[in-house]
Amino acid sequence: MLSVSLTKRLPDFTLDVTWDAADVVTGLFGPSGSGKTLTLDCLAGLARPDAGRIVLRDRVLFDAARGIDVPSRDRRLGYVFQGYALFPHLTASDNVAYGLRGRPRDERRRRVADVIGRLGLSGLEQRYPAQLSGGERQRVALGRALAPEPTLLLLDEPFSALDLPRRRALRDDLARVLRDWGTAAVVVTHDFTEAYRLADRIVVYEAGRVVQAAPRAELLWQPASEAVARIMGIPNVLHGTVVKATPDRIQLRWRDQILEAVNSPTRSYLPPPETPIAFFIRPEYVRLIRKDRGPADPGHHMNLMTGVVVADEDFGTTWLLRIRLDAPGPPAQGDHDLQVEVPHLVHEILEIERDRRWEFSIHRGSIHVLPA
């Protein structure tokens, strides 16, 4: 229902993107400066693309070739700006009512009351933005954007103005509001967890281009390339060589070990032997073999290797271990080969603090190859 194709050249940056979105929440995800906000501004008519076409539900908002450029005020999009951009001289309820001018007084009053109630802002109607907390401001901004019943909601880094503990709570809040309202939305964020939590489909941006667009689960498990994996902040992105590839398995050599991985069922990838290949191992899927249960059984545990914990970091509920394998040669990532995440309880029970040498296994389904 939303189809976007844009080119915009700035003095030191070029945005050139094409993507589509259905009637759901779409996440634009990528590092800062990759053109996400500029895309929103183009959608909202606040920036003018040099070329391209924007169509929202059969309504052409912009078409460079046909000279169509619907002004911002007629696009009927709700825009929640980064930092919210609430009108500081208007109360919460006047902010919400701002986009309803021209409608009958009764309808305006009803609509404002409805929005205020649904967003849990009752009692704060007469407060000015400076007198509201970060979370309340976010809800006023949402209410202001939603009150005129926009066809599409645009959200730019909706949590950047909040501190970390509030973020998590508000992320759930926002996810619920988006679901309740059923409004299609485009959410810009540079935080993958946020994108994953809010969006059904994620478009990954890098340096003004789209590097992958996929449903969120597919993106999480099958980043299309090493670049995407790095933008997502996936640890343990590693390089090996192919030993043998079949439609459902890939064997690869890495740090003197032979690892067996599952080939992607949707995008079978058959590189010839000796091809360099990138892959990643999720740190929470590396298993430590318990020493009190006898030697590891290679028939049961696959991809066995041994190594030493060279550093561990306490993240509160989890520990992140940096492992150096026994294999000869320089480690794959600085001072270590693998990052492994274990729950706090496991760290305690296994006495990892004291006992540094471990055997590990990685299920083949947890090694993901990244097509070149």
Next chain:
Amino acid sequence: MDLFPLRLSLEVSLAATALTLGLGVPVAWALGRRAFPGHDLLAALVVTPLVLPPTVLGYYLLVLVGARGPVGRVLDAIGIEVAFTWKGAVLAACVGSIPLLIRAAQAGFEAVDPRLEAAARTLGRSEWSVFWSVTLPLAWRAVLAGAVLAFCRAFGDFGITLMVAGSIPGKTQTLPLAIYDHVQANQMPEANTLALLAAGLVVVLLLGLGRVVRLRY
């Protein structure tokens, strides 16, 4: 004693301030918010009244609006006489004070976050509506400060008014001109009274401005 000069000065500077606001605010907005060819030239032009000698400015104005001047002839044709009338004094005061208003208001408009205006546009408002509901309400302190400064400057104008409106007692003799005349005629008590009134008024206005501008939401 004759307080006509005080009354005339108040009327002239009020009228001049109104004119200054009407002309200056749109210019200040354009300078602060829009990019257009000749932007920098206009910005330089609006401050020239601050740096030109008042008599030079007054002379050019007189040439322009005098009976044989290009603007004067047009005005004459529709029955408006400017030179050597109170209207001339208003024009003189306006030209002398408009840079103060434009400078202050422009800074005020520039300080308004453009994202707020963008938000207003996405909420369906026209440029005109955005100005009245967002830009001006957020910049009014700066506009008011500029208007008060402009009023004080208009109230105190001497050179430009003398050139354009003359110093006709009971007709175009404003307070500063009257003080000068009293001093010339060695009527020191009269000069003293008028000078105190003028100084007092300006000080009171500026104090009041300070209070208003400090108001916050």
